Structure formats: structure tokens, C-alpha cells
Amino acid sequence: MMDRRTFLQLSGLVGCGLFTPRLWAETPKSATQATKTLILVELKGGNDGLNTLIPYADELYYQHRPKLAIPQKEIITLDKKVGMHPALTPLQPLWEAGDMAWIQGVGYANPIRSHFRAMDIWDSANTEDTEVSTGWVAKTLTTEGLKGVAVDCSLGPLYSSDLSTIGLVNPKQFARLGKKLEGIKAESAINPALQHVLEVQNSVDTLAQRFLSKINTAPAPTIAFPTHRFGKSLESVYGLMSAGLNIPTYKVSLTGFDTHANQRPRHANLLKTLAESLTILVDNLKASHQWDNTLIMTYSEFGRRLQENASGGTDHGTAAPQLMLGGTVKGGFYGTYQALDQLDDRGDPVFTTDFRGIYSTIAQQWWQLSPTTQSENSQPNLHLFNQPKT
DSSP states (O other): OHHHHHHHHHHBBBBBBOOOGGGOOOOOOOOOOOOOEEEEEEETTTOOOOGEEEOOOOOHHHHHTTSSOGGGGEEESSSSOOOOOOOGGGGGHHHHHOOOOOOOOOOOSSSOOOHHHHHHHHHOOOOSSOOOOOOOHHHOOSSSSSSEESSSSGGGGGGOOOSOOEEEEEEHHHHHTTTTTOOOGGGOOSHHHHHHHHHHHHHHHHHHHHHHHHHHTOOOOOOOOSSSSHHHHHHHHHHHHHHHHHOOEOOOOOOOOOSSHHHHHHHHHHHHHHHOOOOOOOOHHHTTOGGGGEEEEOSSOOOOOOOTTTTTSSOOOOOOOEEEEEEEEEEEEESSSTTTSBBBBTTTTTEEEEHHHHHHHIIIHHHHOSOOOOTTOOOOOOOOOOOOOO
């Protein structure tokens, strides 16, 4: 049996997830086709898109943000209308190489400004006022095998009651601890509750052995990752990818974007952390020849208000840009930047790109699967990808 100490340690290492016998089936992969991996980066708290991808040519931006607006001379101009926050400078080579895309004005009709409900909508692709329990990735990936790992964060779009996904804090430590478990046949238990516990225990043991055998032979990163929490999460993702586990989806989270006050320095530091950490991940993926089979997507529960507040920050808003990175991404702009002179009844810019269209695009163009997140505005028309580079 699992001893109490090991159980408690594993409880801290494993987040919300479902352990079933089918969880550990090898993900199908042909000898000639690598796994198409999606890395979801949640910008938790509501990222200020207007100060991320900046409409520097629009005077309304400066009128509504006399203190928060980024001076034009500091902005990394991408075209004659918009540019990036200077803290995103590490990403500029990816833009110039054509490996980086901005999807503009992402949102949905009748937006919710509550953190929890808004994130439920983004995670599930369900805008109806109903309780939802299945994430959009879980709806899309329905075959056998381990389909997603969330590292040091909630499962979010990976969550399902019947799909094989897990949440981990530290994969290596989980693998070492899980291997200590002594398997007992679940069918030997008469009590259904005990039988379930034993099934979980045996599944953890199986997963841990698989992880350990793979991780121990995985190459070390070429470039060291940052030691902060976000950097460690990306390092774990890279380690699992390099171990050849063939997992199609990972999720990580960078927290702190709820910038109601003192936004200028806080937001700059967050964007710097994001850009520097993603750049190191990309460089390692290139060195390990995984870049062409990787897609990185940022998302947040909502943008911020156009009008700055009296506390030197911004309050909950609506539409915002979304960043896509990848070796086969067709770089550039997609969609239309939200108009700053056409606001909704609360004074926020109106979305121009339905977020479910992005999900459908990933399902069809990245994974070659049928989309399960359709709405009347969500047809996949972004054409985000080139043929792999040689």
C-alpha cells in the first residue's frame, strides 16, 4: 500500500486530474510524424492588451491614458499603427523571423468581467450562463492516451471527467515519489470507494514509472531557464517534451495581471518575465529540433478598460490581443484592432475576433481534427500556419 507520507507528498505534487487505466496508453505517433504540441500560457488576472500591443497612432489611446500610455518613442513599432511594449523586446527577433503572430481584438459578445466566470468561458468555449465542466482541449482531443499536462496551475481547458489529463507541480519529483508506490490489484477490493483509491494508486505508479524512464534519458536544456516560478514551469514543459512523452498539450500560468493600481512598473515586469522566459523556451526548442512542431498561445480572461483609473491602473475590460509563436506560424497580424472610438455601453472597445475561431483553427489546422467549439462567429479563417521549414 501507499504509505501516508508518500501519499501526502504526491498530493502536493499532483494537481486536479483524473487517473484512469486508459490514461497511460501511449499517445499514437507514426514513425514519420512528430506530435503537434500546443503550449497554453495563461496570463492570469486580465492582461492589459492596450499596453501590450499598443495602438500608438491613435490619439484616443493617449487621451484616455495620460499617465499609463507608453510614449511613442519607447514602443517597438511593428507597422504604421501598432507596436509592442518595450518589455517585449526579447520577442522582436521572432517577429522579424516570421515566427510570431498577433491576433487582434479577441473576445466575444456580451463579455463577462468576473475573473472566475470569464475564465470558465475561455476554458470551455461556452458563453452560455450554465455550469460547465469540460475544457475545449478536452472536447477536441478524444483518443486514448495522456493528452495534457498542466504544470503548477489549474487544468483549465484541459479539464474533463473522462479525458486523460493531469496537473503536476514538479514532474521529476512526482516520478521519483510515484515509483515508491506498491501496486495492489484494484479488483481485489470489495468496497467501491477503496477500489477507486487503489485504481488511482496503480495509475500513479504506472505514470511515475513511465515518466521516470523517459525523464532520466532526456537531454538537458541548452540554455538555462530562469529560476522564478514561471521559468521553472516552462523548464518542466521542455523536459517532458524532450523526454519524448508525446503529450499534445501543456498549460502554464503567469500570475499578477490584475493591475488595478500602480500598473506601469508591474505590467512592465510581467511582460519582461513573459518575453525573456518564452525566448529561452524557444531557443531550447530550436536546439532540440522541436520548434516546427510546437505552437505557443497566450490568453487571458479579459483585457483592461481603455480609460485609466485614479489609482494608476486599469479595471476589468473586454477585448485584447493574443500572441501566437511557432516554427510554422505564419507571422503577422490577424483580425482587426478594436476601434477606440466605438465603445460599448460601459466604455470598452468591442471585440473583432471571436476567441472560439482561434480554437477551431488550432483543432483543424494544427491537429487536423474536427472543431468542437463552433459559434456563428467562430469559423476558422485565420490560416495561421506555413509548411514546416527545411
